[in-house]
Amino acid sequence: MFMAVESTLPTPVRTPASDKDAKALQFIEEMTKNVDSVQERVLREILGRNAETEYLKRFSLNGATDRETFKSRIPVVTYEDIQPEIQRIANGDKSPIFSVHPISEFLTSSGTSAGERKLMPTIHEELDRRQLLYSLLMPVMNLYVPGLDKGKGLYFLFVKAETKTPGGLLARPVLTSYYNSDHFKTRPYDPFNVYTSPNEAILCADSFQSMYAQMLCGLIMRDEVLRVGAVFASGLLRAIHFLQNNWKQLAHDIATGTLNPKITDAPVRECMRKILKPNPELAQLVTMECYEENWECIIKRIWPRTKYLDVIVTGAMAQYIPTLEYYSGGLPMACTMYASSECYFGLNLNPMCKPSEVTYTIMPNMAYFEFLPHGSSTSCLVDLADVEVGKEYELILTTYAGLCRYRVGDILRVTGFHNAAPQFRFIRRKNVLLSIESDKTDEAELQNAIENASLLLKEFNTSVVEYTSYADTKQIPGHYVIYWELLVKDSAIAPTDDVLNRCCLQMEESLNSVYRQSRVADNSIGPLEIRVVENGTFEELMDYAISRGASINQYKVPRCVSFTPIMELLNSRVVSKHFSPDLPHWTPERRR
Ligand code: AMP
Numbered sequence: 337m338f339m340a341v342e343s344t345l346p347t348p349v350r351t352p353a354s355d356k357d358a359k360a361l362q363f364i365e366e367m368t369k370n371v372d373s374v375q376e377r378v379l380r381e382i383l384g385r386n387a388e389t390e391y392l393k394r395f396s397l398n399g400a401t402d403r404e405t406f407k408s409r410i411p412v413v414t415y416e417d418i419q420p421e422i423q424r425i426a427n428g429d430k431s432p433i434f435s436v437h438p439i440s441e442f443l444t445s446s447g448t449s450a451g452e453r454k455l456m457p458t459i460h461e462e463l464d465r466r467q468l469l470y471s472l473l474m475p476v477m478n479l480y481v482p483g484l485d486k487g488k489g490l491y492f493l494f495v496k497a498e499t500k501t502p503g504g505l506l507a508r509p510v511l512t513s514y515y516n517s518d519h520f521k522t523r524p525y526d527p528f529n530v531y532t533s534p535n536e537a538i539l540c541a542d543s544f545q546s547m548y549a550q551m552l553c554g555l556i557m558r559d560e561v562l563r564v565g566a567v568f569a570s571g572l573l574r575a576i577h578f579l580q581n582n583w584k585q586l587a588h589d590i591a592t593g594t595l596n597p598k599i600t601d602a603p604v605r606e607c608m609r610k611i612l613k614p615n616p617e618l619a620q621l622v623t624m625e626c627y628e629e630n631w632e633c634i635i636k637r638i639w640p641r642t643k644y645l646d647v648i649v650t651g652a653m654a655q656y657i658p659t660l661e662y663y664s665g666g667l668p669m670a671c672t673m674y675a676s677s678e679c680y681f682g683l684n685l686n687p688m689c690k691p692s693e694v695t696y697t698i699m700p701n702m703a704y705f706e707f708l709p710h711g712s713s714t715s716c717l718v719d720l721a722d723v724e725v726g727k728e729y730e731l732i733l734t735t736y737a738g739l740c741r742y743r744v745g746d747i748l749r750v751t752g753f754h755n756a757a758p759q760f761r762f763i764r765r766k767n768v769l770l771s772i773e774s775d776k777t778d779e780a781e782l783q784n785a786i787e788n789a790s791l792l793l794k795e796f797n798t799s800v801v802e803y804t805s806y807a808d809t810k811q812i813p814g815h816y817v818i819y820w821e822l823l824v825k826d827s828a829i830a831p832t833d834d835v836l837n838r839c840c841l842q843m844e845e846s847l848n849s850v851y852r853q854s855r856v857a858d859n860s861i862g863p864l865e866i867r868v869v870e871n872g873t874f875e876e877l878m879d880y881a882i883s884r885g886a887s888i889n890q891y892k893v894p895r896c897v898s899f900t901p902i903m904e905l906l907n908s909r910v911v912s913k914h915f916s917p918d919l920p921h922w923t924p925e926r927r928r
Contacts, residue, residue, distance in 0.1 A: 428503025
């Protein structure tokens with residue numbers, strides 16, 4: 337269905353678009369030329385200010401701020417190692433555990449621990465660091481795409497549910513925190529960074545109302561839109577899907593100048609009142625482009641001045657590239673930055689390159705970075721300035737907020753250098769089996785979900801003998817597909833369709849809260865599907881692997897598949913398909 341379209345990439349104009357841009361580019365040059373000295377300073381600052389914290393005292397750092405002492409005394413840790421301290425902070429302990437600066441809130445990562453989002457402590461000044469990184473993006477982009485001050489960006493940006501920890505600290509995703517901050521809300525006017533979406537629409541926590549208002553504004557201002565984006569590819573595809581489902585109502589609102597009564601949020605209604613005026617001509621245009629349900633090139637057709645898509649398509653998002661090419665008619669896709677709840681890492685200095693060539697330059701002022709050569713022991717960590725081209729590393733972080741030698745879980749490959757700063761290709765996140773958008777399901781979670789669901793089969797004298805999985809993103813929203821080979825011991829009482837549907841729901845109930853939130857609050861993941869395959873299918877799968885050189889002794893059933901011949905084999909053996917009949921349970925409150 338999708339054709340890869342060769343995109344014509346603009347060549348860099350290579351002169352800063354303004355004095356402000358020149359300063360930002362100069363800053364990038366300074367940081368990338370002096371990577372090692374900046375890193376040394378950052379570590380000195382972090383250790384100096386946090387010398388009196390419980391954590392650093394525990395390892396007898398005794399006020400030392402040099403790399404050698406730090407590396408010899410402080411252990412490399414995972415989230416689980418520091419979870420007891422995190423829990424104490426969440427419960428209200430205000431003593432300086434990780435940081436002498438008060439923990440301002442928790443950022444809830446899309447990475448989970450025991451089914452719940454990881455809680456990352458942050459301090460107020462981190463907002464400045466995040467904003468600093470954001471402020472570098474447009475100056476780089478302006479080198480490649482001139483004239484972005486002559487129009488607007490249609491960005492679909494969202495906030496998510498917030499909760500409070502037992503001790504009263506806010507816990508919310510990093511972008512929700514950023515969009516709610518004065519840094520974002522009262523940002524000074526910048527002609528290169530004007531959005532079609534009003535703050536009121538972005539800050540509306542109801543995802544339908546927020547999306548509706550943002551899409552409506554995007555349509556109303558269609559002539560001004562020069563770039564279309566979302567944070568991740570999945571978010572932009574959700575927006576296109578939303579247009580497919582709601583264009584009639586949107587066109588009606590534009591034609592009549594009245595707002596869909598489903599939009600009840602008062603600030604959104606108030607700001608839309610000022611923006612929405614009857615415009616039958618535009619309504620007709622939207623109708624003309626949408627009513628035939630031909631969605632190829634829809635982005636270019638509705639927003640004809642769009643120069644590029646601003647959307648991350650690296651890592652788990654690469655699966656969406658062909659679909660985005662289809663909807664955009666091959667517009668370039670710019671992956672501008674690499675960031676996480678723990679820390680914003682860096683930016684892409686060549687943002688108009690092909691998705692497969694994207695590299696991120698880590699900015700040495702953001703945190704202290706170390707690199708664990710992939711597969712090595714934690715005693716062999718390498719500094720940012722010392723990584724080697726071609727090698728893969730796991731990223732380890734020490735932050736101003738107090739994370740010390742923390743394993744992020746990302747695997748990066750060094751592809752080259754900009755000045756003295758290494759540039760990294762994002763390879764993958766460790767231990768992620770299935771992902772549709774921000775959800776990350778690992779092998780243990782999948783196994784646990786299968787076990788819970790198969791309990792429902794017990795009374796039918798049936799068990800799951802083998803399984804594998806697939807993230808089906810061909811349709812929007814994408815959904816998890818689980819292939820099951822069953823052993824039905826008594827065919828007279830084989831599990832019914834209804835039982836297998838309930839198995840789907842039971843699996844969903846067992847998956848982590850990010851998955852369930854995407855299903856329930858965001859509608860960004862569709863109902864989980866179980867495909868029962870014929871007996872002997874998994875044996876055939878093994879035969880196939882062996883025919884391609886796998887060792888019989890070491891063969892393991894792949895717990896996730898995407899290779900076309902294997903998918904074809906599995907799909908040709910499907911005897912029945914079942915879908916989750918309901919939504920799993922999810923509330924913003926944490927279970928633990
Ligand atoms: P979160 O903590 O929920 O903000 O997720 C952060 C994670 O998202 C990172 O550790 C990466 O695994 C992934 N991520 C963020 N930015 C990118 C990017 N530009 N390309 C690929 N993966 C990314």
